[in-house]
Amino acid sequence: MLDADSLGAVLDLFEEHVYIGIVTADQRYEGHYATSSLERFVGGRHAPGAEFGGLWETLIHEDDRAAREQFHARVFAGLESETTYRVVGLDGITRTIRDHARPVRRADGSVLVQGIISDVTSRAEADARAAEAAGRFFTLLDVVGEHVYVCAARPDGTLEELFQGPGADRLLGGAEPDEAMANWDAAIHPDDRDAYDAFIAASIRGERSEVEYRLRGADGLTRWVHDRAATCARPDGTLEISGIVSDVTDRRRLEDELRRTMAEMAVAHQELEEARRAAEIIAHTDELTGALSRRRFATLAAETHAHDRGLLLLDADHFKRINDRYGHAIGDQVLVELAARIRRELAGRDLFSRWGGEEFVVLFAGVSSDAELRDKAERIRAAVGSDPVVCGPLRLDLTVSIGAARASGAINLEHLIDAADRALYVAKARGRDQVCLPTDSSIAAVTERSLRTPDQPDPLQMARAVAHAASVGQSERHDHLLVVADLCGAVASRLGLDDAGILRCRLGGLLHDVGKVAVPDLILNKPSTLTRAEWEVMRSHSTHGESIVLEFEDLREIAPIVRHHHERFDGGGYPDGLAGEAIPLEARIVAAVDTYAAIVADRCYRPARTSAEACAELRRASGTQFDPRIVDALLEQLDASPVAARAELSAA
Numbered sequence: 001m002l003d004a005d006s007l008g009a010v011l012d013l014f015e016e017h018v019y020i021g022i023v024t025a026d027q028r029y030e031g032h033y034a035t036s037s038l039e040r041f042v043g044g045r046h047a048p049g050a051e052f053g054g055l056w057e058t059l060i061h062e063d064d065r066a067a068r069e070q071f072h073a074r075v076f077a078g079l080e081s082e083t084t085y086r087v088v089g090l091d092g093i094t095r096t097i098r099d100h101a102r103p104v105r106r107a108d109g110s111v112l113v114q115g116i117i118s119d120v121t122s123r124a125e126a127d128a129r130a131a132e133a134a135g136r137f138f139t140l141l142d143v144v145g146e147h148v149y150v151c152a153a154r155p156d157g158t159l160e161e162l163f164q165g166p167g168a169d170r171l172l173g174g175a176e177p178d179e180a181m182a183n184w185d186a187a188i189h190p191d192d193r194d195a196y197d198a199f200i201a202a203s204i205r206g207e208r209s210e211v212e213y214r215l216r217g218a219d220g221l222t223r224w225v226h227d228r229a230a231t232c233a234r235p236d237g238t239l240e241i242s243g244i245v246s247d248v249t250d251r252r253r254l255e256d257e258l259r260r261t262m263a264e265m266a267v268a269h270q271e272l273e274e275a276r277r278a279a280e281i282i283a284h285t286d287e288l289t290g291a292l293s294r295r296r297f298a299t300l301a302a303e304t305h306a307h308d309r310g311l312l313l314l315d316a317d318h319f320k321r322i323n324d325r326y327g328h329a330i331g332d333q334v335l336v337e338l339a340a341r342i343r344r345e346l347a348g349r350d351l352f353s354r355w356g357g358e359e360f361v362v363l364f365a366g367v368s369s370d371a372e373l374r375d376k377a378e379r380i381r382a383a384v385g386s387d388p389v390v391c392g393p394l395r396l397d398l399t400v401s402i403g404a405a406r407a408s409g410a411i412n413l414e415h416l417i418d419a420a421d422r423a424l425y426v427a428k429a430r431g432r433d434q435v436c437l438p439t440d441s442s443i444a445a446v447t448e449r450s451l452r453t454p455d456q457p458d459p460l461q462m463a464r465a466v467a468h469a470a471s472v473g474q475s476e477r478h479d480h481l482l483v484v485a486d487l488c489g490a491v492a493s494r495l496g497l498d499d500a501g502i503l504r505c506r507l508g509g510l511l512h513d514v515g516k517v518a519v520p521d522l523i524l525n526k527p528s529t530l531t532r533a534e535w536e537v538m539r540s541h542s543t544h545g546e547s548i549v550l551e552f553e554d555l556r557e558i559a560p561i562v563r564h565h566h567e568r569f570d571g572g573g574y575p576d577g578l579a580g581e582a583i584p585l586e587a588r589i590v591a592a593v594d595t596y597a598a599i600v601a602d603r604c605y606r607p608a609r610t611s612a613e614a615c616a617e618l619r620r621a622s623g624t625q626f627d628p629r630i631v632d633a634l635l636e637q638l639d640a641s642p643v644a645a646r647a648e649l650s651a652a
Contacts, residue, residue: 023111043089061086075101096124146246153204153239173217189214203229203241224252286354289339297353298582301413310367310406313420316358317399317432333391345380377402377435399433414581422500459554463510485509487593494633508561508590515545565590570624588627
């Protein structure tokens with residue numbers, strides 16, 4: 001067996017101090033034994049024979065004396081006790097001591113005390129650092145608005161709360177969470193209950209899970225929280241669930257605002273796109289009938305690279321009578337129905353445009369023969385005349401005359417339209433409501449005069465009369481219009497136009513300025529520069545002229561010439577800003593000839609210039625204001641037949 005000294009040496013190895021003493025009946029403590037390790041606890045060697053108890057009592061930290069006295073009271077009462085307190089050593093170092101004592105009451109009324117003292121300074125410091133770190137961690141969580149919890153999953157599927165970090169009260173709007181977190185459960189928004197229950201069920205199954213849900217706080221505010229949890233197995237086989245809850249209300253609010261903004265932007269973009277499409281439709285279509293505008297038709301036709309194209313030029317028969325008898329409102333209804341009947345007979349890639357007034361044009365792709373083109377035209381003609389047009393109580397019979405022309409390979413749209421126009425003229429002369437092609441046997445032999453019945457007036461004579469009447473009182477003399485008319489006819493002939501085309505050019509030359517009757521004389525005869533307002537009035541003469549010509553059935557085919565003789569080849573003219581071949585060929589001829597004749601004539605604002613100067617102006621404007629091909633033909637005509645003597649030309 002070990003003696004007391006040997007036992008003390010062993011205990012010294014473990015840095016423990018053992019003491020044995022007697023508490024007498026009168027509550028005095030008498031030390032009987034103490035190991036030598038006491039020096040480490042008191043920080044130095046005490047005097048031999050010194051009273052251990054007395055020395056020890058003097059070293060106890062002032063703040064811990066009350067705890068030490070309570071410990072002694074329990075021991076003196078015969079109760080096994082343990083306490084922790086601090087000792088300020090003889091070396092000035094403060095140590096944390098754990099004192100464990102076991103009392104044994106003796107027969108004489110005294111108490112034998114057996115105790116062991118351990119230096120737990122390092123452990124206490126570690127615990128203090130851990131507590132400080134935990135405090136900082138919880139403070140950080142509190143600052144960032146996060147709440148930490150730990151709970152255990154019971155076998156019955158319920159949860160047992162093991163630990164709650166700070167911050168739950170803030171998430172609950174000021175309410176302190178109860179131990180079972182029942183108020184947390186009650187605060188969950190009803191609409192989020194299923195998501196929360198699924199989250200808890202996944203956690204209980206041992207799955208890592210997360211969820212976002214709303215808490216209705218005691219302060220009346222609803223907060224969004226993000227709850228994420230991880231599980232691990234405990235030694236007893238149950239699961240321990242550790243989680244952290246973050247306040248994501250601001251993020252959800254920003255996300256909601258972003259979604260609303262994106263939705264509003266999407267709606268605004270959709271509205272803008274719809275407005276753009278509507279504007280594009282308005283710009284590209286005829287407002288009344290919904291057919292392509294003339295300009296859009298010309299653009300799309302130029303972009304179409306298919307060969308073997310066929311073109312129809314359709315004219316509503318006797319449409320002027322409908323307007324004169326029933327008014328323009330009824331006339332518009334008839335045009336809308338006419339366009340609808342034509343459109344129903346077309347395929348998706350066919351181009352359909354309102355050409356002007358009651359005229360429409362259709363361009364087919366892939367028409368390989370005249371017979372196929374005629375068949376398409378006849379189907380449209382039959383569809384138009386199949387049933388009367390119903391306008392309220394009115395039932396109006398409607399027919400169309402159709403001129404058709406076809407071209408293989410690369411085509412010139414202008415030439416194709418001219419060919420269809422000539423065929424249309426024949427169809428109308430034959431009695432209307434029929435289809436004509438340039439290949440019809442009678443077309444080549446038909447002339448402008450032979451197509452006219454004896455009771456029909458000569459359109460050239462009619463045009464001269466109208467031009468003369470319009471020029472009365474104007475500075476522009478009637479003989480100037482005759483010069484323009486004849487020179488237009490000569491240029492048309494040089495360009496290879498047929499008799500009908502030459503006649504249209506002569507008529508256009510006579511009547512291109514007939515609309516000036518609507519312009520006040522003060523503007524027409526003003527010797528100085530026109531104001532912007534006066535210029536707008538002057539520009540209106542082309543549309544007024546078109547309206548006047550449309551009143552004469554035998555002159556109506558030249559209405560486009562009158563309307564467009566001030567268009568520019570580069571698109572900068574008026575009234576419609578047409579460009580290139582979209583401008584009727586005859587209108588381009590009249591534009592160049594009229595400019596030449598105006599330069600060599602006296603005006604109220606300047607004297608006449610020479611023919612050479614006029615030719616130089618034409619060359620300068622070739623390709624911008626005028627069609628270069630027409631300028632070349634006009635200059636060739638002027639070289640071949642000088643017009644210095646205008647009377648000779650007008651008498652030709």
